[in-house]
Amino acid sequence: xxxxxxxxxxxxxxxxxxxxxxxxxxxxxxxxxxxxxxxxxxxxxxxxxxxxxxxxxxxxxxxxxxxxxxxxxxxxxxxxxxxxxxxxxxxxxxxxxxxxxxxxxxxxxxxxxxxxxxxxxxxxxxxxxxxxxxxxxxxxxxxxxxxxxxxxxxxxxxxxxxxxxxxxxxxxxxxxxxxxxxxxxx
Numbered sequence: 557x558x559x560x561x562x563x564x565x566x567x568x569x570x571x572x573x574x575x576x577x578x579x580x581x582x583x584x585x586x587x588x589x590x591x592x593x594x595x596x597x598x599x600x601x602x603x604x605x606x607x608x609x610x611x612x613x614x615x616x617x618x619x620x621x622x623x624x625x626x627x628x629x630x631x632x633x634x635x636x637x638x639x640x641x642x643x644x645x646x647x648x649x650x651x652x653x654x655x656x657x658x659x660x661x662x663x664x665x666x667x668x669x670x671x672x673x674x675x676x677x678x679x680x681x682x683x684x685x686x687x688x689x690x691x692x693x694x695x696x697x698x699x700x701x702x703x704x705x706x707x708x709x710x711x712x713x714x715x716x717x718x719x720x721x722x723x724x725x726x727x728x729x730x731x732x733x734x735x736x737x738x739x740x741x742x
Contacts, residue, residue, distance in 0.1 A: 571672055591732045593676075598725040600673045602718065604666055605654065609701060609717035611661035613710040620660050624702050627653040631695050646691050651678070653698055657705075657717075690727050697723060 566583045569575040575583045612620075631649045651674060658670040697720035704712035 571675065594728060594732070595725075597673060597676050598721065598728060600669075601677065602721045602725065604670050604673060605657075605721050606714040606718040608658050608661040608663070608666055608670060609705070610710040610714040611663055611666070612657045613705050613708055613713035615660055615662050616705055616708050617660075620656065621702075621706055623656050624653060624705065627656065628695065628698050628702055631691070631698065635691050635695055646694070647678070650694055650698070653701075657701075690724075693723065693727070694720075 566575060566577075570577050570583065576586050577583055627649060631646065631653075634646055634649065654670070654674070658667040661667060697716070701713060701716040701720060704716045
């Protein structure tokens, strides 16, 4: 096998923060994300994702809304116990929802930024805050975003996504002990 595909794969992993390139040595697995880094990652999500939702609201199609609806219904089935509801599977379902919106935005630069931020966030969730159980809140918040997108309302979509990301940030920081009470009510 050629080394080129391996180098390209490692470079992509480095962009997500899962591996780190060390000069003259190669690559190594990334260290755990600190609480401060997680706060910064969530601030980056807050800067990018509401804009993606706003842009997607202006480009809705029936197939896009159907895919989002399937994603929300799948999450609902997981919560109801009809499907496996491991934290990893719920996390993947949530990522799919956000990725659909990023793609539908039509802005490849913001979508790529979202992908990079998601990679960093995923590393923290896999290594740091395993076993999160905010599935019901995430389901409710995704439903609000979907409703705004169904209405093709950019302002509402942006506000719903902003509140969702802010709520995730607050729940995460509360789990880490960085804040005592969440501020954003969904």
